[in-house]
Amino acid sequence: MxxxxxxxxxxxxxxxxxxxxxxxxxxxxxxxxxxxxxxxxxxxxxxxxxxxxxxxxxxxxxxxxxxxxxxxxxxxxxxxxxxxxxGTDRKWRVAMVGVGNLGRALLGYRGFSSQGFTIVAAFDVDSSKVGRLVEGVQVYSLGELELVVREKQIELGLLAVPGKNAQQAADRLVQAGVSGILNFAPVTLNLPDNVSHIGVDLATELEQLCFSVANRTPED
Amino acid sequence: MxxxxxxxxxxxxxxxxxxxxxxxxxxxxxxxxxxxxxxxxxxxxxxxxxxxxxxxxxxxxxxxxxxxxxxxxxxxxxxxxxxxxxGTDRKWRVAMVGVGNLGRALLGYRGFSSQGFTIVAAFDVDSSKVGRLVEGVQVYSLGELELVVREKQIELGLLAVPGKNAQQAADRLVQAGVSGILNFAPVTLNLPDNVSHIGVDLATELEQLCFSVANRTPED
DNA sequence: GTTTGTGAAACCTTTCACAGCG
DNA sequence: CGCTGTGAAAGGTTTCACAAAC
Incomplete structure (x- = not known):
């Protein structure tokens, strides 16, 4: 034994x-x-x-x-x-950066909260969204990111901004002190080693599916 | 050489x-x-x-x-x-099953079309959505799935329905003749070997991030 | 009977390190 | 020079197969 x-x-x-x-x-x-x-x-x-x-x-x-x-x-x-x-035997406080199509969908996704994740703030550049509640989550301006992340003791960030803005937004999350980032933008982030990150690229997943369909042996 | x-x-x-x-x-x-x-x-x-x-x-x-x-x-x-x-050197015709939060967001996602994927039909059980255009894509009732998939020669399915309906919806896509399924529902699908499938579970990804944050060595 | 936990073997993937090409 | 492509070595992961536990 x-x-x-x-x-x-x-x-x-x-x-x-x-x-x-x-x-x-x-x-x-x-x-x-x-x-x-x-x-x-x-x-x-x-x-x-x-x-x-x-x-x-x-x-x-x-x-x-x-x-x-x-x-x-x-x-x-x-x-x-x-x-x-x-590590999901406790609650994790999460921020959403980007309240476009995907960001909004993720704010409304029940699967996160059922596994212990609580989205406690959202951020967007679009001033028409700032100050509103989206799916029950308060939307702040990007300028308030550092302040709000610190105040609400947010540990993880979900990144759902356009690719061209992703690195900059990620840098701000790091600056504000988050420990991990789940990145939905189709770019590879360059981050310090003390911040974990995982990329989820939806087009990439579809390409993988494509490959496996295109290369299936006929008799399968 | x-x-x-x-x-x-x-x-x-x-x-x-x-x-x-x-x-x-x-x-x-x-x-x-x-x-x-x-x-x-x-x-x-x-x-x-x-x-x-x-x-x-x-x-x-x-x-x-x-x-x-x-x-x-x-x-x-x-x-x-x-x-x-x-296999992305040609266009692939794709169906969306489920036009809830996530389905709608994916219908509007530009990253798919830029890599050669065209969503040509969407399906939902909700009769208030059927017959409408969402993000420029026609929504059909689930009852029309087999007919529409065959008519439009759809090869791939995106599955964004609640977990409890996912296996059944996947079975219908298979029945209709698709070659591959990208599954966003948080369940493992049981499908015949001649249909490829890939699962993308957003809560699962967040759990992985969690683990890597929780288990980072202090000096990192 | 069933099922676990695990050495050992088999298999798979990455890195090393360098001959050879432009 | 710089850089690729690739044998060989190292490292990592999965499967096999069985003693021990219930």
Whole structure:
């Protein structure tokens, strides 16, 4: 047996990045399974997501001994554990930068709040939007960004501005002290190492789909 | 030297998936660089994206000999080559399923059309939306999905419906004959192997960001 | 019986380092 | 010179297969 106690975390640096991305998928699936079952085996969980049973067990074993031989994993317990690992076992305060089509849609998206994220302010250059509530969120001018981010202790930024303005807006978020940025603009941001960022480029995702459609073997 | 001639493609099955995802990023960066330069080295291109020079060269070499020693890569030529590889050197006809917040935002997103994707129809259950134009796209009832997809020869579907309706809507797209689905609903779809699909879960992305913020080493 | 956790093997991806080309 | 393309090495990830646990 490992010298790690149950639920004790390993150094996150030795956890493969691919494992972390699957953790979110496990969490999502477990939240559905919880409605009907109280335990699940690695085989069943893997099957729902298209992974092997061995992969599920290996992934979870990075973080502790969550399973019971002959039984499987207790769903509630595993959900709590994964949320602790991901850091979503508490609320995160988030800012939206850019209240165009996409920004507005994201402000109204219920999936964020259900996972512990609260959008507490939005920013836009368009003065006709400033001062209004959009999807229940107050819109401020970009000039107020630093002040509001500090005042409301915002930790994460969602960036939904046009590509040409994205780097500048990101710099301001960094300046204001956020710890992470989720970037929807189709550009690669250049940021200091002490700020995490992830890019989500919708056109890029569609290109990947395209490739896989165009290169499918005929007999598939 | 390889026995592959310039621009000749290898069997796509032997190309790592990670390489394909970087191809989209190379393309995006090259489209910016083209405005100021006519050639670029692997080092420069890699630096913009945070990849090593060796990785850029290795990735591109899967598909042919695009570079010139001592000079680098001709940007226009490389853009054309990557578009051919991804399959975006032609127009793709796309349907939007779900015209809620996110669906509407995606209908108005200019980034799709600039990369060769044309949204030619939208579908929604809400009868107050059916028959209207949203962002210039005609909205049909879900009942018309199969007919319209066939008539307009739609190849790809964007799925932006609530999670509980996603599998059913995806089944209908498959039934209607689409080749690929980009799924924004927070569920894992179960689809036949002859239909490609990619999931984009916005809450999941935010969780990944969270993890990387929460687990950053103090001295970073 | 079922299912976990994990060494060991297999497989996959990135980096190194340099011959060879322009 | 500078830069590519690529063998070989290093590093990372997944699968196999089975002893141990229930």
């Amino acid at each position: 490992s010298n790690r106690r149950k639920n004790e975390l390993v150094d996150p640096k030795e956890v493969p990045k691919a494992v972390v991305s699957r953790l979110s998928l496990y969490l999502r699936e477990l939240q559905h399974l919880r409605l009907n079952e109280s335990t699940v085996s690695s085989g069943t969980l893997g099957q729902k997501l298209g992974f092997s049973d061995a992969q599920v067990r290996r992934d979870l074993a990075y973080f502790g001994h969550f399973g019971q031989p002959g039984v499987g994993y207790r769903i509630d317990e595993l959900i709590d554990a994964i949320r602790r690992i991901l | 390889s026995n592959r001639r310039k621009n000749e493609l290898v069997d796509p099955k032997e190309v790592p998936k990670a390489v394909v995802s970087r191809l989209s990023l190379y393309l995006r960066e090259l489209q910016h660089l083209r405005l100021n330069e006519s050639t670029v080295s692997s080092g420069t291109l890699g630096q913009k994206l945070g990849f090593s020079d060796a990785q850029v060269r290795r990735d591109l070499a899967y598909f042919g000999h695009f570079g010139q020693p001592g000079v680098g890569y001709r940007i226009d030529e490389l853009i054309d080559a990557i578009r051919r590889i991804l």
